[in-house]
Amino acid sequence: MAHRGILVDVTKCIGCGSCVEACQKSNQQPAHDAKGFDQQTYTFLMDRGSDTYVRRLCMHCENPSCASVCPVGALRKTAEGPVTYDPDKCMGCRYCMMACPFGVPTYEWYSAAPRVRKCQMCAHRGAAGPACAEACPTGATITGDREELLAEARRRVASDPKTYFQRVYGVTEAGGTDVLYIGPRESKALGLPRVETSGPLPDLTWNALKHIPDVVLFGGVFLGGLFWLTKRKEDVARAEHAEKGEHHV
Amino acid sequence: MFKHRFASPQLGFWTVTSVVMIAVLGAVAFLRFTKGLGAVTNLSDTFPWGLWIGFDVLCGVGLAAGGFAVTATVHILHLKEFKPILRPTVLTAFLGYILVVCGLVFDLGKPWNIWHPIIMWNPHSVMFEVGWCVMLYTSVLSLEFAPVVLERFKLDWLLRLLKPITPVLVILGVILSTLHQSSLGSLFLILPEKVHPLWYTPVLPVLFFVSALAAGIGMTVVESWFSRRAFGKPIETHLLSRLSRVSVVVLAIYFALRMRDLIARHALATLFPLNSVSAMFLAEIALGVVVPMVLLAIPRFRESPKRLAVAQGMVVLGFIFHRLNISVTAVEAATGRTYLPSVMEFLVSAGLVAVGIWIFLLACRYLPIFPEGAMAEEEQRVGQHAGAAEVKAVSPLPGAVTAFDHT
Ligand code: SF4
Numbered sequence: 177m178a179h180r181g182i183l184v185d186v187t188k189c190i191g192c193g194s195c196v197e198a199c200q201k202s203n204q205q206p207a208h209d210a211k212g213f214d215q216q217t218y219t220f221l222m223d224r225g226s227d228t229y230v231r232r233l234c235m236h237c238e239n240p241s242c243a244s245v246c247p248v249g250a251l252r253k254t255a256e257g258p259v260t261y262d263p264d265k266c267m268g269c270r271y272c273m274m275a276c277p278f279g280v281p282t283y284e285w286y287s288a289a290p291r292v293r294k295c296q297m298c299a300h301r302g303a304a305g306p307a308c309a310e311a312c313p314t315g316a317t318i319t320g321d322r323e324e325l326l327a328e329a330r331r332r333v334a335s336d337p338k339t340y341f342q343r344v345y346g347v348t349e350a351g352g353t354d355v356l357y358i359g360p361r362e363s364k365a366l367g368l369p370r371v372e373t374s375g376p377l378p379d380l381t382w383n384a385l386k387h388i389p390d391v392v393l394f395g396g397v398f399l400g401g402l403f404w405l406t407k408r409k410e411d412v413a414r415a416e417h418a419e420k421g422e423h424h425v
Numbered sequence: 426m427f428k429h430r431f432a433s434p435q436l437g438f439w440t441v442t443s444v445v446m447i448a449v450l451g452a453v454a455f456l457r458f459t460k461g462l463g464a465v466t467n468l469s470d471t472f473p474w475g476l477w478i479g480f481d482v483l484c485g486v487g488l489a490a491g492g493f494a495v496t497a498t499v500h501i502l503h504l505k506e507f508k509p510i511l512r513p514t515v516l517t518a519f520l521g522y523i524l525v526v527c528g529l530v531f532d533l534g535k536p537w538n539i540w541h542p543i544i545m546w547n548p549h550s551v552m553f554e555v556g557w558c559v560m561l562y563t564s565v566l567s568l569e570f571a572p573v574v575l576e577r578f579k580l581d582w583l584l585r586l587l588k589p590i591t592p593v594l595v596i597l598g599v600i601l602s603t604l605h606q607s608s609l610g611s612l613f614l615i616l617p618e619k620v621h622p623l624w625y626t627p628v629l630p631v632l633f634f635v636s637a638l639a640a641g642i643g644m645t646v647v648e649s650w651f652s653r654r655a656f657g658k659p660i661e662t663h664l665l666s667r668l669s670r671v672s673v674v675v676l677a678i679y680f681a682l683r684m685r686d687l688i689a690r691h692a693l694a695t696l697f698p699l700n701s702v703s704a705m706f707l708a709e710i711a712l713g714v715v716v717p718m719v720l721l722a723i724p725r726f727r728e729s730p731k732r733l734a735v736a737q738g739m740v741v742l743g744f745i746f747h748r749l750n751i752s753v754t755a756v757e758a759a760t761g762r763t764y765l766p767s768v769m770e771f772l773v774s775a776g777l778v779a780v781g782i783w784i785f786l787l788a789c790r791y792l793p794i795f796p797e798g799a800m801a802e803e804e805q806r807v808g809q810h811a812g813a814a815e816v817k818a819v820s821p822l823p824g825a826v827t828a829f830d831h832t
């Protein structure tokens with residue numbers, strides 16, 4: 177199904193910080209220096225040297241670990257693409273923060289009613305889409321249909337092997353993400369997290385969870401059976417005992 | 426007995442310390458709920474789970490495992506000679522779960538939403554399963570424990586109502602515990618790259634279940650010995666010794682599973698070069714599994730209740746070690762992040778344990794938890810040269826009948 181994605185082309189980024197500024201404005205945060213993910217920062221720029229700037233934001237995984245582990249469904253993968261968060265449902269277990277392979281979600285540690293914080297692909301802007309893509313003056317961040325963006329990324333990488341490292345980041349990572357990166361060097365050199373698992377991470381959990389109905393069914397039958405068997409033995413023993421008792425009397 | 430001890434300096438010390446601990450707990454709670462988690466913990470965006478999850482939740486649930494093991498032994502396998510330890514074990518399990526729930530209230534960012542999983546479902550989440558297990562099993566445990574209270578207040582008609590559903594409750598309890606113990610291991614399945622390979626494995630749910638069983642039995646023995654000292658309650662050594670033989674088997678299964686898994690995944694190589702992480706692993710396996718397993722296997726060793734308690738204490742500590750290793754050491758090792766619980770985090774965990782011990786002491790004082798003298802003597806006499814059937818045949822003495830009795 178067609179859904180929204182974001183393509184970050186690191187080679188085009190001039191490090192102006194327009195995306196960061198637009199993000200803070202769009203999410204009604206006070207303008208501030210963005211050095212890493214924190215409760216006020218959904219995106220930030222990393223200076224990787226020799227004029228290379230890499231921005232980070234939530235990857236909007238195709239099969240997001242964060243949404244899969246959330247016990248109350250506060251985090252959710254929407255059909256349109258964004259992984260959104262509903263603070264009214266959240267109970268603050270922070271399993272999403274543990275589970276995210278990209279280290280994205282943050283928490284309001286000093287609040288009495290804390291919320292998880294992360295980029296929601298500007299879901300609140302609806303069809304207008306990500307503010308960061310709108311603000312980017314060079315087209316280093318663009319948005320559109322995920323599959324079309326992926327095709328575009330592959331086209332750029334293939335057509336200019338001198339400029340681009342030959343790989344699109346976000347295709348295999350954790351089973352695929354809706355935010356894709358291409359750039360001059362491999363992802364590690366760009367400072368992007370290394371995620372080796374190439375299938376959906378939630379499958380690892382499901383492999384165990386899917387056995388629950390069987391545990392209940394066979395566990396119940398087995399225990400019930402044991403109960404009945406040993407009880408019978410006991411009944412028999414008691415009957416014999418009683419019989420003997422009568423003989424003696 | 427209790428009153429006498431209460432006046433003794435030993436218990437006086439405990440009273441003072443524990444009251445101070447509980448007062449501190451209250452103070453930290455105030456800070457925590459007004460200023461946020463950051464004000465009292467060393468948790469951070471890079472290390473969102475700490476001591477309260479690792480100890481209060483993971484260990485609280487595990488130490489309660491004795492509850493389902495012993496209820497199953499008595500009510501499903503009909504090994505009635507284990508009845509004298511039934512009630513203290515169910516009480517411990519209950520307290521374990523109270524520790525878990527209190528720990529969660531401290532740890533959850535918005536504990537007032539703790540009931541949300543009832544109406545907001547996500548069956549793909551292990552945490553969702555954990556939440557349901559906590560709710561359901563705490564209910565089952567309170568029903569299993571209810572007869573003790575009902576007996577005390579002579580509510581016989583309610584007792585009669587509970588009696589026929591006991592087997593169903595017990596079976597439900599065993600299934601729920603199995604799911605719950607294993608699901609705590611499943612929590613970490615989604616973190617293949619965030620947990621060190623010495624601990625991360627797809628068989629985590631199984632390992633968690635088996636080790637909880639060992640810890641549950643260990644806890645039962647330790648606390649029987651403790652109650653014997655604190656209250657002079659007669660719990661027979663031969664029962665504890667038999668339980669400890671079961672421990673040997675459970676520990677052996679655990680050891681075999683763990684080693685087989687490590688070898689199959691070629692993870693043992695990550696022990697080298699030897700560093701603090703491998704030291705934690707070796708200490709956990711050696712002191713918490715191998716040494717107590719060997720000691721408990723020696724018949725002569727099992728003759729003294731004190732030695733039994735020491736060895737089983739090692740099993741319990743080894744279990745706590747494992748849970749903290751997986752939630753802290755293994756995560757630190759794999760992610761390169763660091764976390765050391767703050768003093769206040771320790772104080773909360775310690776305070777909750779103190780509350781638990783108080784409830785245990787008070788329950789032992791005011792509720793019929795232990796078999797009374799006459800009953801115990803009877804059990805002793807029979808226990809020495811008789812099997813299950815004959816124990817059953819001993820007429821239940823007033824005040825010592827358990828409501829679980831099926832005769
Ligand atoms: S990057 Fe992390 S927070 Fe974002 S969707 Fe994926 S798992 Fe969730």
Ligand code: SF4
Nearest residue numbers: 246266267269270272
């Ligand atoms: S902290 Fe909130 S959003 Fe994250 S998993 Fe827990 S309930 Fe869900």
Ligand code: SF4
Nearest residue numbers: 199295297298306308
């Ligand atoms: S999509 Fe919106 S919230 Fe996310 S980084 Fe861009 S501007 Fe910020």
